[in-house]
Amino acid sequence: MAFVAGALAAQAPAPAAPYTVLSREGRRPLPVRVVNGQEMFALDDLARLFDLGVREDALAGGLIVTARNQTIVLSIGQGLASIGGRLISLPAAPARDGRAWFVPVDFVPRALSPALGTPLDLRKPPRLVVVGDVRVPRVAGRIERVEGAARLTLDVSPATPHTVAQDGPRVVVKFDADALDPALPTSSMPDLIQAVRPGESPASLTVDLGPRFGSMRVSDLPGDRGSGRVVIDIAGQTTEGTPAPQAPPPTPDAPPLLDLAPAGSLRTIVIDAGHGGDEHGARGRDGTLEKTVTLGVARRLKASLEARLGLRVILTRDGDENVGLDERAAVANNNKADIFLSLHANASVRPSAVGAEVFYLSLEEYGDEAQKVARGESEALPVFGGGTRDIEVILWEMAQARYIEQSAALAQNVEASLRERVPMSPRALQQAPFRVLVGANMPAVLVEMGFISNPEQEKQLSSDTFQNAVVQGLVDSIIRFRDAHGAPRRSVQPGTPPGAAR
Numbered sequence: 001m002a003f004v005a006g007a008l009a010a011q012a013p014a015p016a017a018p019y020t021v022l023s024r025e026g027r028r029p030l031p032v033r034v035v036n037g038q039e040m041f042a043l044d045d046l047a048r049l050f051d052l053g054v055r056e057d058a059l060a061g062g063l064i065v066t067a068r069n070q071t072i073v074l075s076i077g078q079g080l081a082s083i084g085g086r087l088i089s090l091p092a093a094p095a096r097d098g099r100a101w102f103v104p105v106d107f108v109p110r111a112l113s114p115a116l117g118t119p120l121d122l123r124k125p126p127r128l129v130v131v132g133d134v135r136v137p138r139v140a141g142r143i144e145r146v147e148g149a150a151r152l153t154l155d156v157s158p159a160t161p162h163t164v165a166q167d168g169p170r171v172v173v174k175f176d177a178d179a180l181d182p183a184l185p186t187s188s189m190p191d192l193i194q195a196v197r198p199g200e201s202p203a204s205l206t207v208d209l210g211p212r213f214g215s216m217r218v219s220d221l222p223g224d225r226g227s228g229r230v231v232i233d234i235a236g237q238t239t240e241g242t243p244a245p246q247a248p249p250p251t252p253d254a255p256p257l258l259d260l261a262p263a264g265s266l267r268t269i270v271i272d273a274g275h276g277g278d279e280h281g282a283r284g285r286d287g288t289l290e291k292t293v294t295l296g297v298a299r300r301l302k303a304s305l306e307a308r309l310g311l312r313v314i315l316t317r318d319g320d321e322n323v324g325l326d327e328r329a330a331v332a333n334n335n336k337a338d339i340f341l342s343l344h345a346n347a348s349v350r351p352s353a354v355g356a357e358v359f360y361l362s363l364e365e366y367g368d369e370a371q372k373v374a375r376g377e378s379e380a381l382p383v384f385g386g387g388t389r390d391i392e393v394i395l396w397e398m399a400q401a402r403y404i405e406q407s408a409a410l411a412q413n414v415e416a417s418l419r420e421r422v423p424m425s426p427r428a429l430q431q432a433p434f435r436v437l438v439g440a441n442m443p444a445v446l447v448e449m450g451f452i453s454n455p456e457q458e459k460q461l462s463s464d465t466f467q468n469a470v471v472q473g474l475v476d477s478i479i480r481f482r483d484a485h486g487a488p489r490r491s492v493q494p495g496t497p498p499g500a501a502r
């Protein structure tokens with residue numbers, strides 16, 4: 001029962017929201033039918049839109065689709081298609097209803113696109129089929145408070161020319177594109193920004209300004225991997241009605257807000273060495289710093305996971321650097337991590353306090369909405385252009401909510417494995433509202449490896465033997481978690497059969 005979100009989504013009954021086909025010729029709806037938990041398109045609809053020929057070859061047990069000069073042969077009863085002799089797999093066999101045949105939505109990019117020789121990009125969350133070289137940049141937004149001002153950050157992938165203009169009580173952001181694939185934030189500062197919503201034209205956004213609006217400043221920054229970043233700072237008015245000063249300008253090197261890359265199934269772990277730079281964390285009596293211990297263990301753990309499990313392992317810092325709490329989760333989100341592990345060492349005013357503690361997020365401080373998300377009651381949000389988007393693109397503060405059960409299971413494994421190798425605290429497994437875990441869009445735990453304030457543990461924490469024991473325990477726990485739950489996945493694939501646990 002650990003992976004309820006997958007099961008709920010898979011059982012969602014028909015009808016499903018249609019896709020929109022975006023081409024140079026315009027936008028056209030493409031209806032979707034859910035058959036046996038699979039989202040499917042009618043072959044007749046595809047034939048109309050893409051000018052295909054369809055006939056049934058009852059003798060051979062196949063469906064023959066002609067696209068331009070190519071022939072696609074679909075096997076009835078099997079999730080397979082052959083295009084000019086090359087076999088491709090589909091998540092399900094074609095389904096029939098009366099005289100109509102239906103194929104999984106993945107048929108479009110996997111079979112139709114190579115047969116037509118035209119790029120057909122199936123974007124599941126915004127429910128778009130992008131045909132050819134139509135420009136549909138992804139736009140992920142976040143609103144945060146910076147010294148009393150509201151900062152709206154938009155990551156745009158790929159970077160796209162745009163204009164930002166104030167028009168009375170709103171700001172219009174227009175992109176030089178055919179449409180947008182947006183993930184828009186909810187405003188937590190309605191006095192300055194009431195809402196960010198799709199604009200009047202298909203490639204624009206509208207920012208509704210709040211009653212306290214005083215002034216605006218726009219900064220354009222380069223982003224990661226060919227993306228761009230637009231930062232709109234909205235400052236309020238002072239009580240005398242004059243504009244308040246703007247927040248300091250944004251820095252160019254902050255990590256992306258959200259993963260803008262296409263979905264995949266990477267096996268990645270992000271290890272977060274707590275603290276760093278001038279944030280030392282806790283300090284032992286002999287001067288051992290928490291930030292040094294966490295980095296030492298993080299590096300060892302990375303080497304061990306890579307060597308033993310062949311996993312891709314990414315550190316949130318690999319040097320003595322300051323890294324913001326939200327940036328740490330952003331590294332994990334941006335790399336599609338399957339697990340986020342934050343390492344710390346504890347301190348107590350009681351020098352005798354001893355033992356490791358394992359934490360996962362407590363939702364209590366994050367309100368009703370987060371708890372609803374955790375219970376699966378607000379699984380998806382409606383978005384621009386119809387359809388829904390899943391939780392990974394709604395409020396930053398709620399990313400972890402959906403993974404609480406998996407995080408609890410991971411934390412139990414970590415606790416059990418560490419217990420075999422290092423001293424444990426009497427309260428070895430706990431829930432707490434740790435900020436660093438909040439934005440992690442995957443199972444996430446925080447490990448306090450021991451008390452640096454305890455002189456004996458201080459020595460241990462900086463020793464090879466103890467650090468290796470912690471690493472062994474963590475590697476074991478990851479193996480246990482993997483074996484008990486299968487490879488953890490970040491998000492629900494629409495192709496999941498009903499009731500399948502992941």
Ligand SMILES: [Zn+2]
Binds near residue numbers: 274344
């Ligand atoms: Zn710490």
